[in-house]
Amino acid sequence: xxxxxxxxxxxxxxxxxxxxxxxxxxxxxxxxxxxxxxxxxxxxxxxxxxxxxxxxxxxxxxxxxxxxxxxxxxxxxxxxxxxxxxxxxxxxxxxxxxxxxxxxxxxxxxxxxxxxxxxxxxxxxxxxxxxxxxxxxxxxxxxxxxxxxxxxxxxxxxxxxxxxxxxxxxxxxxxxxxxxxxxxxxxxxxxxxxxxxx
Amino acid sequence: xxxxxxxxxxxxxxxxxxxxxxxxxxxxxxxxxxxxxxxxxxxxxxxxxxxxxxxxxxxxxxxxxxxxxxxxxxxxxxxxxxxxxxxxxxxxxxxxxxxxxxxxxxxxxxxxxxxxxxxxxxxxxxxxxxxxxxxxxxxxxxxxxxxxxxxxxxxxxxxxxxxxxxxxxxxxxxxxxxxxxxxxxxxxxxxxxxxxxxxxxxxxxxxxx
Numbered sequence: 001x002x003x004x005x006x007x008x009x010x011x012x013x014x015x016x017x018x019x020x021x022x023x024x025x026x027x028x029x030x031x032x033x034x035x036x037x038x039x040x041x042x043x044x045x046x047x048x049x050x051x052x053x054x055x056x057x058x059x060x061x062x063x064x065x066x067x068x069x070x071x072x073x074x075x076x077x078x079x080x081x082x083x084x085x086x087x088x089x090x091x092x093x094x095x096x097x098x099x100x101x102x103x104x105x106x107x108x109x110x111x112x113x114x115x116x117x118x119x120x121x122x123x124x125x126x127x128x129x130x131x132x133x134x135x136x137x138x139x140x141x142x143x144x145x146x147x148x149x150x151x152x153x154x155x156x157x158x159x160x161x162x163x164x165x166x167x168x169x170x171x172x173x174x175x176x177x178x179x180x181x182x183x184x185x186x187x188x189x190x191x192x193x194x195x196x197x198x
Numbered sequence: 199x200x201x202x203x204x205x206x207x208x209x210x211x212x213x214x215x216x217x218x219x220x221x222x223x224x225x226x227x228x229x230x231x232x233x234x235x236x237x238x239x240x241x242x243x244x245x246x247x248x249x250x251x252x253x254x255x256x257x258x259x260x261x262x263x264x265x266x267x268x269x270x271x272x273x274x275x276x277x278x279x280x281x282x283x284x285x286x287x288x289x290x291x292x293x294x295x296x297x298x299x300x301x302x303x304x305x306x307x308x309x310x311x312x313x314x315x316x317x318x319x320x321x322x323x324x325x326x327x328x329x330x331x332x333x334x335x336x337x338x339x340x341x342x343x344x345x346x347x348x349x350x351x352x353x354x355x356x357x358x359x360x361x362x363x364x365x366x367x368x369x370x371x372x373x374x375x376x377x378x379x380x381x382x383x384x385x386x387x388x389x390x391x392x393x394x395x396x397x398x399x400x401x402x403x404x405x406x407x
Contacts, residue, residue, distance in 0.1 A: 019380060020380060021227075022223050022226050022227040022380050022383070023223055023297075023301075024223070025222035025223045025226065026220070026221075026222055026223070026306055029222070071278060071282060072278070073300070074274050074277050074278050074281065074300045074303055075271065075274040075275060075278060078270055078274050078303050078304070079267065079270065079271065079274075082266070082267055082270060083267075111266075111270075111304075112304050112306055112309060113304070114223050114301045114304045114305075117300070117301060117303065117304050118297055118301060121297050121300055121301075122297060125297075164392075165395075165399065166392045166393070166395040166396035166399060167388075167392040167395070170219050170388075170391055171388045171389070171391040171392035171395065172388065172392075173388070174384050174385070174387055174388030174391065175384065175385050175388035175389065177384045177388075178380075178381050178382070178383070178384030178385035178388060179381075179385075181379070181380045181381045181384055182376075182381045185379065185381060
């Protein structure tokens with residue numbers, strides 16, 4: 001249980017996927033114009049990262065490892081993730097139209113979010129169990145969500161600020177991300193194992 | 199489009215990083231040292247050329263409804279080739295680039311070129327487009343890391359795989375290690391992008407368009 005808490009805090013805060021590992025930058029900058037759309041995107045990311053972590057663990061341990069085909073990892077993981085995103089989209093469209101309206105447009109974009117494939121590979125390298133992988137995926141998604149929602153709130157205010165013409169758009173967004181990353185650097189001194197009493 | 203314009207297009211006019219702003223994660227994460235930047239850039243170039251060639255050859259066979267999964271399989275195959283080759287011959291570079299080598303598969307530049315160029319053009323033009331885009335990516339990575347490497351470590355052109363320790367410009371204790379953190383990456387890339395925008399704007403004002 002405490003091991004899971006360690007994974008939760010370290011994946012979400014200390015090694016924040018966006019601001020420390022630098023995974024998922026394109027959607028981070030692309031879908032952060034408003035807090036509302038950023039929230040929709042982050043819900044979809046948390047969901048897909050959790051499910052993808054569990055499914056890729058199963059693929060790794062029940063298909064690739066027994067058949068000695070670890071070299072097919074990249075190919076099989078990305079296919080599983082692409083298929084998974086399609087499947088989730090179809091299930092949500094049938095079962096919950098209101099959720100589909102909220103998440104629908106974000107789901108197809110997630111296949112190319114490198115945080116999803118990234119978490120699958122990081123879980124494999126860390127030798128996590130199935131449960132640990134799922135927690136790590138959820139925590140990574142939550143950390144990404146925290147970062148994008150904070151960033152969207154900053155960008156909403158930034159629209160009122162007089163930014164030089166050459167810095168408008170991407171450049172100022174990147175500099176702002178840098179400052180946000182500096183704030184998250186504070187977590188690098190956070191001793192997670194001691195915090196949860198391990 | 200002639201092969202030559204397809205080639206030069208990627209280097210400046212549609213530079214994937216500074217003009218199209220695609221593939222940001224590897225850009226910021228690996229631009230810590232010039233050798234890493236060039237290694238990453240060349241790996242991506244190989245994948246781009248290979249996937250562009252195969253996709254352009256198969257463009258009439260791939261049904262348009264399932265083209266994205268087909269493109270991804272082709273791209274992932276080339277990424278696996280690069281990943282295993284790099285692990286065998288350049289182990290230290292592979293270690294430093296880490297998770298970003300398999301992640302070339304989700305680099306938006308590659309899928310974007312497959313979708314926007316290779317699936318509509320012949321193999322010759324597609325190879326040139328892949329080369330141009332890959333070289334543009336490599337040059338942009340080199341440009342960012344040539345600023346970050348000396349500021350962050352005091353050393354320039356260090357390449358551990360080639361047994362070269364680099365040229366020390368100033369002692370390590372004066373180096374600003376924050377530049378090697380993601381913080382420095384985001385801010386320096388943001389400022390460089392602003393500079394490129396400024397230069398483009400000045401040029402456009404001069405031509406009056």
